[in-house]
Amino acid sequence: MKQVRPGGAWFGRVGAGWHRLVGLAWFGNPVNQHQPGPTWPHPAEPVEFAEVSKRIAAVQAPIIPILGEWIRHSPGTISLGQGMVAYGPPPEALAAVPRFLAEPGAHRYGPVEGLPSLVEALAHKLTTENHLDLSRSRVVVSAGGNLAFMNAVLAVADPGDEVILQAPYYFNHEMAVVMAGCRPVVVPTDARYQLQVDAIAAAITPRTRAVVTISPNNPSGAVYPEADLRAVNALCGARGVWHIHDEVYEYFTYGLPHFSPASIPGADAYTISLFSLSKAYGFASWRIGYMTIPESLWMAVNKIQDTLLICPPHVSQAAALGALGAGRAYCDGHISALASVRRHVLARLEAIGDIAEAPSADGALYCLLRVQTPLDSMTLAQRLIREHKVATVPGTAFGLPARRSLGGGGTDGTYLRVSYGALAAETVDEGMERLVRGIRALA
Numbered sequence: 074m075k076q077v078r079p080g081g082a083w084f085g086r087v088g089a090g091w092h093r094l095v096g097l098a099w100f101g102n103p104v105n106q107h108q109p110g111p112t113w114p115h116p117a118e119p120v121e122f123a124e125v126s127k128r129i130a131a132v133q134a135p136i137i138p139i140l141g142e143w144i145r146h147s148p149g150t151i152s153l154g155q156g157m158v159a160y161g162p163p164p165e166a167l168a169a170v171p172r173f174l175a176e177p178g179a180h181r182y183g184p185v186e187g188l189p190s191l192v193e194a195l196a197h198k199l200t201t202e203n204h205l206d207l208s209r210s211r212v213v214v215s216a217g218g219n220l221a222f223m224n225a226v227l228a229v230a231d232p233g234d235e236v237i238l239q240a241p242y243y244f245n246h247e248m249a250v251v252m253a254g255c256r257p258v259v260v261p262t263d264a265r266y267q268l269q270v271d272a273i274a275a276a277i278t279p280r281t282r283a284v285v286t287i288s289p290n291n292p293s294g295a296v297y298p299e300a301d302l303r304a305v306n307a308l309c310g311a312r313g314v315w316h317i318h319d320e321v322y323e324y325f326t327y328g329l330p331h332f333s334p335a336s337i338p339g340a341d342a343y344t345i346s347l348f349s350l351s352k353a354y355g356f357a358s359w360r361i362g363y364m365t366i367p368e369s370l371w372m373a374v375n376k377i378q379d380t381l382l383i384c385p386p387h388v389s390q391a392a393a394l395g396a397l398g399a400g401r402a403y404c405d406g407h408i409s410a411l412a413s414v415r416r417h418v419l420a421r422l423e424a425i426g427d428i429a430e431a432p433s434a435d436g437a438l439y440c441l442l443r444v445q446t447p448l449d450s451m452t453l454a455q456r457l458i459r460e461h462k463v464a465t466v467p468g469t470a471f472g473l474p475a476r477r478s479l480g481g482g483g484t485d486g487t488y489l490r491v492s493y494g495a496l497a498a499e500t501v502d503e504g505m506e507r508l509v510r511g512i513r514a515l516a
């Protein structure tokens with residue numbers, strides 16, 4: 074079925090998956106395209122166009138491209154900036170690609186929620202590894218954890234509603250909340266970047282729709298104890314707000330236990346869990362994440378993802394299925410190598426313990442340094458790149474003030490996130506040497 078858009082472009086989702094085999098509404102326009110359109114008098118003054126919507130203008134600029142620009146002007150910089158792993162997908166994932174390409178229908182749209190075979194494999198992983206009871210839930214494959222988060226926010230919150238984030242937050246979470254027209258309510262964590270459940274409870278208002286937690290955490294590396302996650306989840310259940318829990322770093326705990334709050338009996342009714350293959354399986358460019366949602370949210374997420382994505386890319390889903398075949402053992406092999414990089418990084422930081430500390434860096438790929446320096450975090454990060462050729466991410470990107478006072482239990486500081494996952498061990502080592510030297514010089 075093909076239809077012509079006004080203007081003549083071919084329009085139609087030819088060969089859509091089964092769910093799309095519905096007639097397309099006529100998109101035509103009775104105006105004959107060959108007739109000249111109406112003419113308008115030339116304006117005396119230049120016409121001004123608003124450049125972007127106010128909603129998007131309010132969203133913080135993505136920090137990683139800004140860092141990239143700084144690094145480009147300082148060749149030879151080692152980047153401890155971006156949160157990625159240095160390894161790629163398992164061979165099983167790559168071997169699935171040519172097989173997929175030979176399949177009839179490889180290039181067609183598919184189900185919004187992902188290919189049934191992948192959904193089934195993920196459901197098996199979620200029940201066996203995360204101990205989720207999926208009998209009243211849906212598994213939805215998405216184009217990475219970021220889109221899964223956007224799906225979640227758009228599904229549960231209206232413009233003007235509040236979404237509680239923990240500071241430091243993951244910048245794309247805050248950006249998504251603002252983009253959805255909602256208000257991020259940022260609750261500080263404690264001096265060790267751990268959850269302050271009483272503060273979260275105090276921040277809940279009649280406009281609160283969701284509380285967001287991330288464990289293991291980006292940017293702090295904190296791994297939240299099961300008891301705290303249970304407490305936040307129970308709070309959400311008691312106050313009628315959604316608990317959106319991001320577990321994309323679930324395997325990166327270096328020996329500590331990982332806990333999925335959606336596994337708590339009854340929590341499936343109000344818990345949205347987010348996962349990703351980007352980190353653990355070295356899948357960042359393939360864009361495969363997934364979420365579990367209560368059945369009641371399915372139609373909302375269906376509408377959103379159908380509009381934003383139509384379906385997750387098939388070739389990546391085929392590769393993801395191959396990756397799941399290799400399973401957690403593949404990830405664990407790489408993560409145990411990363412554990413030794415992490416130990417080296419922490420040992421290096423100990424050497425400057427008098428002027429910098431990184432509490433609770435127990436998981437993920439990060440430590441969040443609190444540096445004793447008069448410089449604000451953008452200046453510190455920029456000067457480290459310019460003068461010491463090492464890149465880190467300034468704390469302001471994560472909602473931390475340029476200099477933060479924790480009052481009571483904590484210390485003031487300027488914050489920098491160090492990511493140790495994306496480079497070879499020797500390069501990280503060299504980067505840390507530069508960082509330590511740079512911080513000493515600039516503190």
Ligand SMILES: Cc1ncc(COP(=O)(O)O)c(C=O)c1O
Nearest residue numbers: 156217218219243291349351362
């Ligand atoms: C906490 C957290 N959630 C989600 C993501 C996005 O992951 P994905 O590549 O699956 O979109 C990241 C990436 O850095 C992250 O740190």
